[in-house]
Amino acid sequence: MPLVPAMMSLSALVAARDNGHATPELMVKLARDAIARRDGEIHAFTHVAEFPTIVADAPLSGIAIGVKDVFDTFDQPTAYGSEAWRGHRPEVDAAIVALARRRGATMIGKTVTTEYAFFEPGPTVNPHNPAHTPGGSSSGSAAAVAAGMIPAAIGTQTGGSIIRPAAFCGIAGYKPSYRLLPAFGMKHFAPTLDTVGLYAASIADVALFAELLTGRDLAASPVEASQATIGIYFCAELDTADAPMRDALERAAEAAVAAGFKVVAVAELDPLVTARAAHTTIQDFECGLVCGPDLARFEGLLSARLTATILSGQDISPADYDRARRAAKRGRKATANIFDTVDVLLTPSAPGAAPLGLASTGDPRFNKLWTLMGTPAVNIPGFSDADGMPLGIQAVARFGQDKALLSIASALQTAVAATI
């Protein structure tokens, strides 16, 4: 049952384009045809552009990207996964969308998000088994890449919404350092956490996408493994990961050793336990402020869970919020201390593989700390459980060390693949 055909490699497409072996028009046509063939099963898109603009001679020329439907697009409907906004047509693009257009990308369509990028799921299924969730909230962006429909997609993470769907769908998902990509023009949920991230087939692909999109030096470079230290992170949540996931983490550590990295165990520091617990207070307080205007206007059109979260957020006192923010600040200091001794931490991307059913998009317990810390993180694909469902290992680095993270994680992806 090969529901998952070969994925489109952004690096391969760019190389073919630059060598004159493929025109931007052909590259976009490949994506359109793949969407036409597969999205009837996957339901990754909320809208596909009928006459997408194709730009010549730009860094992302010919790259068809899917954009999570929490980002405003002036030429495609934008509904934030919500009945309340069905048919909404923003006047202008979100900043990241306009940036992608300026760099030559083709906005091939909008992808399914949970309601307001929170928990209420959309119709997207997991390309590896349609009975399973693709994860959330960037469900459609991850599934569209995993199903080989597009080479790259844009999503967001407030808890675990980039890394978790990447892990469940077996692709590379990259959550950059906070603010490396502009979030303005997205439907905010908790603005100090809301982080724009990227998807592609492999880590090398997603790193190249980040470089071509931003003009920053982010492409994965060769790594001198003996000069880098990998920490296996024994966080407080690790016992709650299931056995296949703990095995995957062990395999990742073995692959790192085999590749010549120095590998050490890293214990969790108390300030990070406290910071993780502070995430919900910060998220809900900000949600109460930011989504409060929507509840005031659209009561009855928001889900019960979103409504309850907005209301409970409005009940959190400023003093409790400030306390949580101070805990986050102490956590960032402790995080910086950890990265004085290791270059990259490895930790599960999720408690296990994608849960059965579409009612839940899974659990962000392994992600929300790193969202709050603002550190770059990337899902290393290439692991799977006994049923062949993908498992992902999350690599995390110091704030601002995005290129080092992507380079080391790419080397690890190669090393893991070599052990199979």
Added chain:
Amino acid sequence: MPLVPAMMSLSALVAARDNGHATPELMVKLARDAIARRDGEIHAFTHVAEFPTIVADAPLSGIAIGVKDVFDTFDQPTAYGSEAWRGHRPEVDAAIVALARRRGATMIGKTVTTEYAFFEPGPTVNPHNPAHTPGGSSSGSAAAVAAGMIPAAIGTQTGGSIIRPAAFCGIAGYKPSYRLLPAFGMKHFAPTLDTVGLYAASIADVALFAELLTGRDLAASPVEASQATIGIYFCAELDTADAPMRDALERAAEAAVAAGFKVVAVAELDPLVTARAAHTTIQDFECGLVCGPDLARFEGLLSARLTATILSGQDISPADYDRARRAAKRGRKATANIFDTVDVLLTPSAPGAAPLGLASTGDPRFNKLWTLMGTPAVNIPGFSDADGMPLGIQAVARFGQDKALLSIASALQTAVAATI
């Protein structure tokens, strides 16, 4: 020529309401009548609500506020001071607007902003002399309070757009610590700088407004002057202030001494000179990202100056932006060091009084450093030049020390008034 009648004191209105001497309906009617009488001359409002909602039994019941027209309002047109957005009707309120409504405030109208809260001026005149600018970009919010039309207003500051109009109009303008008030749902210009701020007649009034709006303990409290140290800030720009402004700073220092504060001179540290210079790079780079979508859609409808700033921002390299951000970070550390030895810094709010004419809204050179530092700042009114035009002294405190700042600045306002 008494163009400036008595201002409305928010504290007095709240006391009258709580003592049963004024109903919320009467309080709102006073504002409506004042607007009807005066705004034909002042041009502070872009829109006045015909049937404003009045809420009983809430902290801000009966307080009619003006909201700078960079904030979305679902029930009043929102044009961001731009031809491009004329007649725009947002679906939902900005977060600060929804918060103010939940606290019982009456949205009496939208106030004039420069285009996108940048430099292209609107029609508002200075209530103290209509031949002079009221300052910008929060022109209408400051002028409406100064002209006695409303007791409180909301504005924003990216360079000097809260403090400068407050100084030019002779009122209290309070720029809180970064993110104390939510900015989401405003027309962003440079999101890491865009700061929501408040206006009222006196510092005690604006502090009470902040407390009633947020539920935070921010009202000005009595100060033990002998326990507080005031630093007179000899920043690099001080020589560029005009003579009346330098005199005002001297008078503020004398008043502080007379009130029993310890007063010291504080020299500017090099990292702060560098940080001030970094402001423009950060602002313009972010403007290129955030306003880029507007330029792509509305070319020809944006002013030449705004267009040029967006384009030049898009030409700034990520490396230059990152360098500027690092300079800001070093500046914040140096700022924290300064506040180890003083509680409050005093520095001009502007180079002088409001310039003649409406073509320029004045110069933010004394403000943009503190916007970038994220420190709370407040304009102390009560000074004037030989022509009777207001001058303002800016008080600045450590990040998060908003209540101490407002309390000390309120004591200084009283002390300055006592010296006249």
